[in-house]
Amino acid sequence: MIGKIIRFMRLKSGYKQEELAGLVGVKQNSFSDYERGSSTPSFETVVRIADVCDFEIVIIDKNSGEKITPDNLINL
Secondary structure (H helix, E strand, C coil): CHHHHHHHHHHHHCCCHHHHHHHHCCCHHHHHHHHHCCCCCCHHHHHHHHHHCCCCCCEECCCCCCEECHHHHCCC
8 A cells, every 4th residue: 555655646746766766765676666565665765755745644643633743753
């Protein structure tokens, strides 16, 4: 599933795999593996991909509606 999300962010932002991989700091073949689901990136890598693509990673607590972002997690 994360591979589909990464691919969606990349396509929506208009990047080619090689270009986005370079901006994120990973090899193009690793990036391809992420999108195909044959390798799983670290959470930090997903956050970097989202940031470069102008997306935000947000986790929402269904009970309280509280939004948790990677920035909130730094203080834990």
